[in-house]
Amino acid sequence: MPIEAGDLAALTVMAFTAMVPITLTAIGEIVGEKAGVVNIGLEGIMLLAAWTAVAAYFLSGGSHIAGYTAGLAIGLLLGLLHGVIVVYLKGDQIVSGVGLNLFAAGATVVGTLALWGNYANSPPVDVPQFIEIAGQRVSPLVPLTILMGVAVWLFLNKTVAGLRLRSVGDDPRSAEAMGVNVYRVQIAAAAFAGAMAGLSGAYLSIDYIGSFTKMITAGRGFIALANVAFSGWNPLLALLGGFIFGFFEALAGFAKLQLEATAESYLLQSIPYVATLIAVALVSRKGRMPRWLGRPYVKE
Amino acid sequence: MATTPLVSMRGISKVYPDGVKALENVDFDLYPGEVHSLLGENGAGKTTLMRILYGEIRPSSGKIIVEDREVKWSGPWDAIRAGIAMVYQHFRLVETLTVEENLLIYLSSLGLNRAEARSRVEEAMERLGLEVPLVARVGDLPMGVRQRVEILKAISGGAKVLILDEPTSNLTPLEVEALFSVVERLKSLGVSVVYITHKLWEVTRISDRITVLRRGRVVATLKNDGVSEEELARLMVGELAEQGGRGARRKPGKAALTVRNLRVLVDGVERLKGVSLTVREGEILGVAGVAGNGQEELVAAILGLLKPVEGEVLLWGKPVRSPRDFYKLGGGIIPGDRSQILAAEMSVGENAAFIFYTGSRKIALTPGEVEALYREIKDRFHLVAPGPDAPVGRLSGGNQQKVVVGSEVLRGPKLLVAVNPTQGLDIATTRFVRGLLSDLASQGVAVLLVSADLDEVLELSDRVVVMSGGRITGELARGDATPEKVGVLMGA
Ligand SMILES: Nc1ncnc2c1ncn2[C@@H]1O[C@H](COP(=O)(O)OP(=O)(O)OP(=O)(O)O)[C@@H](O)[C@H]1O
Ligand SMILES: [Mg+2]
Numbered sequence: 001m002p003i004e005a006g007d008l009a010a011l012t013v014m015a016f017t018a019m020v021p022i023t024l025t026a027i028g029e030i031v032g033e034k035a036g037v038v039n040i041g042l043e044g045i046m047l048l049a050a051w052t053a054v055a056a057y058f059l060s061g062g063s064h065i066a067g068y069t070a071g072l073a074i075g076l077l078l079g080l081l082h083g084v085i086v087v088y089l090k091g092d093q094i095v096s097g098v099g100l101n102l103f104a105a106g107a108t109v110v111g112t113l114a115l116w117g118n119y120a121n122s123p124p125v126d127v128p129q130f131i132e133i134a135g136q137r138v139s140p141l142v143p144l145t146i147l148m149g150v151a152v153w154l155f156l157n158k159t160v161a162g163l164r165l166r167s168v169g170d171d172p173r174s175a176e177a178m179g180v181n182v183y184r185v186q187i188a189a190a191a192f193a194g195a196m197a198g199l200s201g202a203y204l205s206i207d208y209i210g211s212f213t214k215m216i217t218a219g220r221g222f223i224a225l226a227n228v229a230f231s232g233w234n235p236l237l238a239l240l241g242g243f244i245f246g247f248f249e250a251l252a253g254f255a256k257l258q259l260e261a262t263a264e265s266y267l268l269q270s271i272p273y274v275a276t277l278i279a280v281a282l283v284s285r286k287g288r289m290p291r292w293l294g295r296p297y298v299k300e
Numbered sequence: 301m302a303t304t305p306l307v308s309m310r311g312i313s314k315v316y317p318d319g320v321k322a323l324e325n326v327d328f329d330l331y332p333g334e335v336h337s338l339l340g341e342n343g344a345g346k347t348t349l350m351r352i353l354y355g356e357i358r359p360s361s362g363k364i365i366v367e368d369r370e371v372k373w374s375g376p377w378d379a380i381r382a383g384i385a386m387v388y389q390h391f392r393l394v395e396t397l398t399v400e401e402n403l404l405i406y407l408s409s410l411g412l413n414r415a416e417a418r419s420r421v422e423e424a425m426e427r428l429g430l431e432v433p434l435v436a437r438v439g440d441l442p443m444g445v446r447q448r449v450e451i452l453k454a455i456s457g458g459a460k461v462l463i464l465d466e467p468t469s470n471l472t473p474l475e476v477e478a479l480f481s482v483v484e485r486l487k488s489l490g491v492s493v494v495y496i497t498h499k500l501w502e503v504t505r506i507s508d509r510i511t512v513l514r515r516g517r518v519v520a521t522l523k524n525d526g527v528s529e530e531e532l533a534r535l536m537v538g539e540l541a542e543q544g545g546r547g548a549r550r551k552p553g554k555a556a557l558t559v560r561n562l563r564v565l566v567d568g569v570e571r572l573k574g575v576s577l578t579v580r581e582g583e584i585l586g587v588a589g590v591a592g593n594g595q596e597e598l599v600a601a602i603l604g605l606l607k608p609v610e611g612e613v614l615l616w617g618k619p620v621r622s623p624r625d626f627y628k629l630g631g632g633i634i635p636g637d638r639s640q641i642l643a644a645e646m647s648v649g650e651n652a653a654f655i656f657y658t659g660s661r662k663i664a665l666t667p668g669e670v671e672a673l674y675r676e677i678k679d680r681f682h683l684v685a686p687g688p689d690a691p692v693g694r695l696s697g698g699n700q701q702k703v704v705v706g707s708e709v710l711r712g713p714k715l716l717v718a719v720n721p722t723q724g725l726d727i728a729t730t731r732f733v734r735g736l737l738s739d740l741a742s743q744g745v746a747v748l749l750v751s752a753d754l755d756e757v758l759e760l761s762d763r764v765v766v767m768s769g770g771r772i773t774g775e776l777a778r779g780d781a782t783p784e785k786v787g788v789l790m791g792a
Contacts, residue, residue: 160408163397167405170396177392178402178453179377179409291396298645 007254009134014250015243016142017208021046021200021217023242024145025224027152027235028196032079034156034233035189036169037086038093038294041100042197043221045078049201051108054122054212055115064128067206068199075198076191083190087183090296101221109214122212125205139207141199148196149239156235165189169290172297182297197221219273226280232288244279248272304368305329306492307353307384307461312362314348314516318686318694322348323516326362330461333490335483337503337524340513341536341726342698343684346496349513350463353494354386355379381410385454386463389470389697389724390639391446395439399432399449406453417456424456428485442592444475451482455491462486463494466697468502469723472591472752480506498726500529512536537728552762553581554616556715556746557602557631562611564597571597573770574611579715584737584747586761588786591752594770596636599719599750602626603633615715627659632713636720636750638704644693648685648703649674651692655707677706682732697724705733715746722756734760754783766790 025042032039039045049071056070057063078100085091109119116122130140156162165185167175172182204220205212223245231237249272256268307330314323323345330336338346351357353364355373364371366382373379376386393402400421407417425431432448433441441449447467454462464483468476483493483506497503503510504524511521512535520535557579564572572594579585589595600606602613604622613620615629626633635641642651649670656673657665674688681702685695692700701724708716718737722730737760741747751757757764764781765772766789774789 160404160414163401164405164408167394167397167401171394174392174394175405177376178394178406179380180405 006134010136011247011250011254013134013136013138014253015247017136017139017246018249018253019239019242019246020139020141020145020208021204021220022224022227022245023239024141024148024203025197025200025221026227026231026238026242027145027148028193029224029228030231030233030235030238031152031156031165031196032189032193033228033293034169034290035165035186036172036290036292036295036297037083037186037190037193038097039079039082039100039190039193039197040094040097040222040225041078041082041104042097042193042224043217043219044097044101044104045075045194045197046201046204046217046221047104047108047215048078049075049198050205050216051111051122051201051212053202054125054205055111057125057206058115058123062126064206067125068202071198071202071206072195073198075201076195079194079197080187080191082194083187086190086296087186090298093294093296105215108212112212112214120214122205124211127207127210139203141203141207145242146239149235152235166290169292172292176297176299182299186297197224200224223273223276226276229289230276230280230283232283233290234288241279245272245276248275305365306332306367308365309349309353310363310365312349312352312359312364314345314352314357315360316694318690320686321516323352323359326513326516326518328353328511328518329521330492330494332460332492333487334508335487335493335495335506337495337497337507337510338513339497339500339503339510339532339536342702342724342729343515343696344513344536344726345516346513347465347696350386350465350494350496353379353461354384354463356386377409380457380459383458383460384463385457385459385461387447387450387454387465387467389466391443391450393438393446393449393453396437398435398437399441400434402438402449403434403453403456406457410457420456421452424452427489428452428455428482430482430485442475443470444472444478447471447475447479448482451486455486459491461492461494463496465496466498466724467495468497468499474590476502498724498730500532500727503532504529514538533727536726552583553744555579556581556616557748558614558617559598559602560611560614562598562601562608562613564601564606564608566597566606571770572601572608575767575770575772576611577765577772579746579748581714581746582741582744583762584741584749584760586757586764587748587750587767588754588757588764589752589767589790593767595719595750595767597770598767599633599636599717602717602748603631624659630714632708632711632716634705634708634716634718634721636723638700638724641704642692642700645691647689648683648692648695649688652677652688652703652707655704656711658711673707673710676710677703680710681706682729698726698729701725702729705736709736709740713745715748716740717748717750719750720752721749722751722753754786758783758786 052074053067053071057067060066082096085096086093113119131138164180167180168182168185176182204216227238227241230241252268252271309328312323312326315321326349340346352359355376355378403421404417430448430452432452438446467479486493507524510524512519555578559575559577562572562575575598587595597606601608604620604626615631618629620626652673653665653670671688677683683702684699692703722733737747749760758781762778764776766774766786768790776785
């Protein structure tokens with residue numbers, strides 16, 4: 001199965017389009033975790049946002065902007081909800097996240113049935129045309145994701161607000177004593193993480209795949225969490241981690257086209273996940289983990 | 301001294317939600333540029349009074365007047381903006397960030413931008429004559445430097461009043477001297493300092509005025525001219541119990557703890573360079589030395605927490621390789637930093653039970669057993685606490701220490717390693733704990749006393765070894781051990 005130069009270029013472009021959801025979600029989650037809030041419900045947020053985006057797309061008579069806005073908004077709201085549960089109600093961060101995942105899995109199936117009359121799929125969406133490189137359609141979210149990575153890195157490392165946010169994830173008690181409103185920062189960060197997951201979900205359905213299908217996220221929310229650890233909470237490295245995953249996903253898809261046998265093709269589909277696992281296992285740097293990650297902060 | 305006080309607290313009372321009457325009708329004045337010490341036993345209400353001034357808690361009644369205006373704080377930040385800052389014993393700095401970043405967070409809360417913050421810090425360093433490494437990570441700095449960062453933070457934020465709560469308890473003697481000169485400098489800049497401590501010599505040395513609290517009331521406010529330490533002690537306690545004194549000792553028995561040629565590396569640095577010592581049953585072996593000369597590593601190695609690269613630790617001839625071994629063989633520990641062993645949000649009873657049942661095979665505990673343990677500690681160690689269910693973090697520092705010491709002593713170890721056992725304790729309790737160690741030794745317990753307080757080591761120990769640079773630089777017998785001789789060995 002020879003791979004030609006043209007294929008390689010196409011593969012690279014496909015990798016860029018495949019990296020968007022896990023990368024954007026990871027970048028958002030880095031902000032959340034730097035403020036000490038873990039959201040393992042990202043998968044659920046993406047799923048709900050993917051569904052909402054398609055629903056909004058059809059309701060608005062075919063507007064991608066409406067779809068994206070709805071996805072972002074639902075993500076923001078769910079992130080906010082998670083933030084409030086964790087910060088004010090001192091709920092367990094993991095339980096709240098698991099709750100989100102379970103709710104999303106059920107709600108999207110019911111929603112699909114209600115709107116489109118079956119359990120599995122929405123009708124297809126016209127995917128937006130932006131530019132085309134090496135014969136592959138490239139979404140505007142690809143450059144946006146890269147910009148977001150750079151912007152978040154700059155925010156975290158070069159601004160006072162970013163510094164204040166980091167202090168919250170490492171030592172909320174001291175941060176509070178130095179005048180940082182810990183709760184407000186945590187809720188804002190959790191909302192941002194949710195919003196990015198929402199945007200990713202919308203991208204998956206109305207842009208990347210072109211319809212809503214049951215379990216459309218296929219674990220990307222969890223891969224995004226793995227990417228956070230892989231990157232050592234550095235958004236620039238999250239871009240790299242996302243690209244690696246995207247590349248394997250593209251490769252699996254590409255190889256599937258060349259192979260007929262289904263058994264192998266299933267095996268191939270697991271490549272990106274296995275690759276992620278290996279990458280995380282090799283590169284995870286625990287030392288950079290925000291010190292107060294996942295623990296509730298109780299004011300005196 | 302100026303004629304009008306900068307801060308005037310009038311008729312302050314405080315009853316905590318759980319009914320503890322911490323302060324009753326307290327008057328406290330602070331003049332510009334004075335060092336005003338607050339003295340009192342554990343639980344007298346010193347910290348409470350200052351947390352009220354700092355806006356962290358609200359008084360039940362009474363008023364606060366700052367520069368002739370009555371103020372009502374809704375939180376510390378009101379106080380900070382009015383120029384009142386507080387430095388706690390446990391610093392409020394983010395250890396993972398650099399000094400500069402910490403200062404920037406604080407100053408940005410006051411509305412300053414990066415450039416303004418920088419020039420404020422530089423100006424404050426200049427005025428205080430203080431050097432701190434701005435680009436170092438706070439977590440890498442010794443306690444004395446962190447404290448300087450806290451002071452710098454307060455002053456660059458425009459503090460006119462600086463409250464220091466037990467500022468010397470984690471400092472080495474050299475750092476204490478350095479702190480004193482900073483305090484002098486603050487005074488000359490017109491900053492008022494409230495100085496809370498249990499150490500009387502510090503009080504007579506640096507204060508202008510002294511206020512003594514006893515059980516929530518002011519018993520005296522006096523000028524520091526010619527006041528003796530005895531007088532202050534009497535004011536604090538009311539009446540002084542007679543000096544503890546050393547109980548009669550038996551002849552030391554078998555070797556309980558043997559440390560043989562111990563070498564320990566931490567992050568590749570050799571922290572113990574071949575330490576040997578023996579503690580026998582019924583004696584107190586004191587380890588003197590400036591903090592940071594290997595004492596911490598020695599204790600960790602004895603507990604089996606640090607693996608030596610060479611040498612061994614034996615309890616009654618059996619090797620200690622893990623904390624489990626240590627406890628199983630009859631070891632007990634009073635750690636130097638009580639916050640390491642206490643879970644602040646858990647109750648007094650639970651914390652006591654944790655310590656008391658360490659190494660026991662017990663699977664379940666009944667509330668009755670916890671309650672009984674609490675009662676015993678309360679009675680035998682004069683613990684002042686609202687009850688077994690109160691979170692241990694709510695107790696005053698000294699009472700927290702009593703929970704630690706009490707639970708461990710009641711467990712009945714045959715070898716007790718005591719690290720700075722009287723840190724943060726008032727005079728009466730300090731005497732009590734020292735008396736206790738002495739009694740334990742007379743009952744045949746082997747005691748290894750590791751303390752940065754030289755007086756304590758000399759008062760209690762049968763033999764003294766001195767540590768310096770990871771080595772034992774000398775051993776002195778009781779009677780032979782004078783501060784001068786030990787001082788020489790400390791620098792050896
Ligand atoms: N948050 C709190 N809730 C309830 N009671 C408290 C709280 N903080 C302190 N107390 C109680 O108020 C009293 C005064 O405590 P405070 O901490 O002011 O004493 P202190 O003089 O600083 O003692 P120490 O020398 O031991 O630090 C004590 O009886 C203490 O148990
Ligand atoms: Mg106190």
